[in-house]
Amino acid sequence: VEYNFTASIPGYSGHDYQLQYSDAVTGNWFNIGAPQSGSGVAFNFTNVVSATNVSRYYRIQISP
Secondary structure (H helix, E strand, O other), X not given: OEXXXXXXXXXXXXXXXXXXXXXOOOXXXXXXXXXXXXXXXXXXXXXXXXXXXXXXXXXEEEEO
């Protein structure tokens, strides 16, 4: 069994957005896919996760 995690955020020009996950709040963070460049419109990040993952935490890293 799998489920989808989806986050929708506005993307602003001049910034890059990288979806990341960790299996523990204080754990290491890992990139999911390639960074997305902001273009002034909202976009979605999606991650398909196996139901065997008991917990997973997400964040979106913004640069610069």
